[in-house]
Amino acid sequence: MATRTPPRFVPTLTEVVQSGPVPLAAAPGLSADQLAQRVLQRVDLALDRRLREAIATVVLEQSSAMVPLLRERLESVIHELVAEAVAEEMQARQRADAGDV
Template sequence: MATTRTPPRFVPTLTEVVQGAPASPAGLPGVSHEQIAQRVLQRVDLALDRRVREAIATVVLEQTNALAPLLRERLDAVVREVVATAVAEELQARQRGGHGA
Protein backbone atom coordinates (compact mmCIF):
# COMPACT_ATOMS: atom_id res chain seq x y z
CA MET A 1 0.00 0.00 0.00
CA ALA A 2 1.54 3.30 -1.15
CA THR A 3 1.19 6.29 1.05
CA THR A 4 0.83 9.74 -0.43
CA ARG A 5 3.20 12.27 1.03
CA THR A 6 2.31 15.90 1.17
CA PRO A 7 5.14 18.10 -0.11
CA PRO A 8 6.55 20.74 2.21
CA ARG A 9 4.79 24.09 2.22
CA PHE A 10 7.53 25.91 0.30
CA VAL A 11 7.35 23.58 -2.73
CA PRO A 12 4.83 24.95 -5.26
CA THR A 13 2.32 22.62 -6.78
CA LEU A 14 1.15 22.72 -10.40
CA THR A 15 -1.89 24.75 -9.43
CA GLU A 16 0.06 27.51 -7.66
CA VAL A 17 1.59 30.60 -9.26
CA VAL A 18 5.31 30.79 -8.63
CA GLN A 19 6.39 34.29 -7.72
CA GLY A 20 9.71 35.41 -9.18
CA ALA A 21 10.37 36.92 -12.56
CA PRO A 22 7.27 38.82 -13.62
CA ALA A 23 5.37 37.48 -16.59
CA SER A 24 4.99 41.02 -17.88
CA PRO A 25 7.12 44.11 -17.43
CA ALA A 26 4.74 45.51 -14.85
CA GLY A 27 6.15 48.49 -13.07
CA LEU A 28 7.95 49.66 -16.20
CA PRO A 29 5.51 52.04 -17.83
CA GLY A 30 5.71 52.18 -21.61
CA VAL A 31 8.24 49.33 -21.89
CA SER A 32 7.24 46.24 -23.85
CA HIS A 33 8.67 42.74 -23.75
CA GLU A 34 10.26 43.38 -27.13
CA GLN A 35 11.99 46.54 -25.89
CA ILE A 36 13.33 44.70 -22.88
CA ALA A 37 14.49 41.83 -25.10
CA GLN A 38 16.25 44.29 -27.43
CA ARG A 39 18.02 45.96 -24.52
CA VAL A 40 19.11 42.63 -23.10
CA LEU A 41 20.35 41.49 -26.52
CA GLN A 42 22.33 44.72 -26.93
CA ARG A 43 23.99 44.21 -23.56
CA VAL A 44 24.75 40.58 -24.35
CA ASP A 45 26.13 41.56 -27.75
CA LEU A 46 28.45 44.17 -26.24
CA ALA A 47 29.64 41.84 -23.51
CA LEU A 48 30.20 38.95 -25.92
CA ASP A 49 32.05 41.19 -28.37
CA ARG A 50 34.43 42.37 -25.65
CA ARG A 51 34.99 38.89 -24.22
CA VAL A 52 35.49 37.25 -27.63
CA ARG A 53 38.06 39.94 -28.52
CA GLU A 54 39.87 39.31 -25.22
CA ALA A 55 39.84 35.55 -25.77
CA ILE A 56 41.15 35.90 -29.33
CA ALA A 57 43.89 38.29 -28.18
CA THR A 58 44.94 35.83 -25.50
CA VAL A 59 45.08 32.91 -27.94
CA VAL A 60 47.01 34.95 -30.53
CA LEU A 61 49.52 36.05 -27.89
CA GLU A 62 49.97 32.48 -26.63
CA GLN A 63 50.46 31.17 -30.18
CA THR A 64 52.90 33.98 -31.02
CA ASN A 65 54.91 33.22 -27.89
CA ALA A 66 54.97 29.53 -28.81
CA LEU A 67 56.04 30.30 -32.40
CA ALA A 68 58.75 32.83 -31.53
CA PRO A 69 61.55 30.31 -30.86
CA LEU A 70 60.77 28.37 -34.04
CA LEU A 71 60.64 31.59 -36.07
CA ARG A 72 63.99 32.73 -34.65
CA GLU A 73 65.54 29.37 -35.48
CA ARG A 74 64.22 29.44 -39.06
CA LEU A 75 65.21 33.08 -39.58
CA ASP A 76 68.68 32.37 -38.23
CA ALA A 77 69.07 29.48 -40.69
CA VAL A 78 67.83 31.61 -43.61
CA VAL A 79 70.14 34.53 -42.75
CA ARG A 80 73.12 32.20 -42.39
CA GLU A 81 72.34 30.54 -45.72
CA VAL A 82 71.91 33.87 -47.53
CA VAL A 83 75.11 35.30 -46.06
CA ALA A 84 77.08 32.12 -46.88
CA THR A 85 75.79 32.16 -50.47
CA ALA A 86 76.61 35.88 -50.85
CA VAL A 87 80.15 35.36 -49.49
CA ALA A 88 80.72 32.33 -51.75
CA GLU A 89 79.49 34.26 -54.81
CA GLU A 90 81.72 37.21 -53.92
CA LEU A 91 84.75 34.93 -53.54
CA GLN A 92 84.02 33.27 -56.91
CA ALA A 93 83.63 36.65 -58.60
CA ARG A 94 86.96 37.83 -57.17
CA GLN A 95 88.73 34.65 -58.32
CA ARG A 96 87.39 35.03 -61.86
CA GLY A 97 87.70 38.70 -62.41
CA GLY A 98 90.47 39.82 -60.18
CA HIS A 99 90.25 42.01 -57.12
CA GLY A 100 88.19 44.95 -58.43
CA ALA A 101 84.59 45.54 -57.60
Protein backbone atom coordinates in the same frame (compact mmCIF):
# COMPACT_ATOMS: atom_id res chain seq x y z
CA MET B 1 10.75 33.73 26.06
CA ALA B 2 9.65 37.34 26.42
CA THR B 3 8.21 39.13 23.41
CA ARG B 4 10.06 42.35 22.65
CA THR B 5 8.69 45.21 20.68
CA PRO B 6 11.16 46.26 17.99
CA PRO B 7 12.45 49.82 18.00
CA ARG B 8 10.35 52.33 16.08
CA PHE B 9 12.70 52.74 13.04
CA VAL B 10 13.54 49.10 12.37
CA PRO B 11 12.16 48.06 8.97
CA THR B 12 9.89 45.07 8.99
CA LEU B 13 8.96 42.70 6.20
CA THR B 14 5.39 43.34 5.18
CA GLU B 15 5.17 41.36 1.94
CA VAL B 16 6.73 38.19 0.62
CA VAL B 17 9.03 38.86 -2.33
CA GLN B 18 9.48 36.12 -4.87
CA SER B 19 12.95 36.04 -6.43
CA GLY B 20 13.63 34.90 -9.93
CA PRO B 21 13.85 36.23 -13.44
CA VAL B 22 11.77 39.30 -14.20
CA PRO B 23 9.36 38.69 -17.06
CA LEU B 24 10.12 40.78 -20.14
CA ALA B 25 6.70 42.44 -20.03
CA ALA B 26 7.28 43.64 -16.45
CA ALA B 27 9.59 46.53 -17.44
CA PRO B 28 7.63 49.79 -17.26
CA GLY B 29 7.43 51.79 -20.49
CA LEU B 30 9.06 49.13 -22.69
CA SER B 31 7.47 46.52 -24.85
CA ALA B 32 8.76 42.98 -24.71
CA ASP B 33 10.39 43.47 -28.13
CA GLN B 34 12.13 46.67 -27.03
CA LEU B 35 13.41 45.05 -23.87
CA ALA B 36 14.59 41.98 -25.78
CA GLN B 37 16.40 44.26 -28.26
CA ARG B 38 18.16 46.13 -25.42
CA VAL B 39 19.19 42.88 -23.77
CA LEU B 40 20.54 41.53 -27.06
CA GLN B 41 22.53 44.74 -27.60
CA ARG B 42 24.10 44.44 -24.15
CA VAL B 43 24.91 40.78 -24.72
CA ASP B 44 26.38 41.62 -28.13
CA LEU B 45 28.65 44.31 -26.65
CA ALA B 46 29.77 42.08 -23.78
CA LEU B 47 30.30 39.14 -26.12
CA ASP B 48 32.34 41.27 -28.51
CA ARG B 49 34.59 42.50 -25.67
CA ARG B 50 35.06 39.05 -24.16
CA LEU B 51 35.68 37.46 -27.54
CA ARG B 52 38.38 40.05 -28.31
CA GLU B 53 40.00 39.35 -24.93
CA ALA B 54 39.91 35.58 -25.53
CA ILE B 55 41.36 35.94 -29.03
CA ALA B 56 44.11 38.25 -27.75
CA THR B 57 45.02 35.74 -25.06
CA VAL B 58 45.18 32.85 -27.54
CA VAL B 59 47.22 34.87 -30.03
CA LEU B 60 49.67 35.89 -27.30
CA GLU B 61 50.03 32.30 -26.10
CA GLN B 62 50.56 30.99 -29.62
CA SER B 63 53.02 33.77 -30.44
CA SER B 64 55.03 33.01 -27.33
CA ALA B 65 55.13 29.33 -28.24
CA MET B 66 56.25 30.12 -31.80
CA VAL B 67 59.16 32.43 -30.88
CA PRO B 68 61.80 29.70 -30.43
CA LEU B 69 60.84 27.99 -33.70
CA LEU B 70 60.74 31.28 -35.60
CA ARG B 71 64.10 32.29 -34.18
CA GLU B 72 65.62 28.97 -35.22
CA ARG B 73 64.21 29.21 -38.76
CA LEU B 74 65.22 32.86 -39.11
CA GLU B 75 68.75 32.04 -37.97
CA SER B 76 68.91 29.23 -40.54
CA VAL B 77 67.66 31.48 -43.37
CA ILE B 78 70.08 34.27 -42.47
CA HIS B 79 72.97 31.76 -42.30
CA GLU B 80 72.08 30.43 -45.78
CA LEU B 81 71.73 33.92 -47.24
CA VAL B 82 75.07 35.07 -45.84
CA ALA B 83 76.78 31.91 -47.08
CA GLU B 84 75.31 32.40 -50.58
CA ALA B 85 76.28 36.08 -50.64
CA VAL B 86 79.85 35.29 -49.56
CA ALA B 87 80.12 32.51 -52.18
CA GLU B 88 78.81 34.83 -54.92
CA GLU B 89 81.22 37.58 -53.86
CA MET B 90 84.16 35.14 -53.91
CA GLN B 91 83.16 33.93 -57.38
CA ALA B 92 82.88 37.51 -58.63
CA ARG B 93 86.38 38.29 -57.28
CA GLN B 94 87.82 35.16 -58.86
CA ARG B 95 86.33 36.12 -62.23
CA ALA B 96 87.67 39.65 -61.83
CA ASP B 97 91.12 38.33 -60.92
CA ALA B 98 91.06 35.91 -63.86
CA GLY B 99 90.15 38.74 -66.22
CA ASP B 100 93.09 40.85 -65.00
CA VAL B 101 95.63 38.18 -65.84
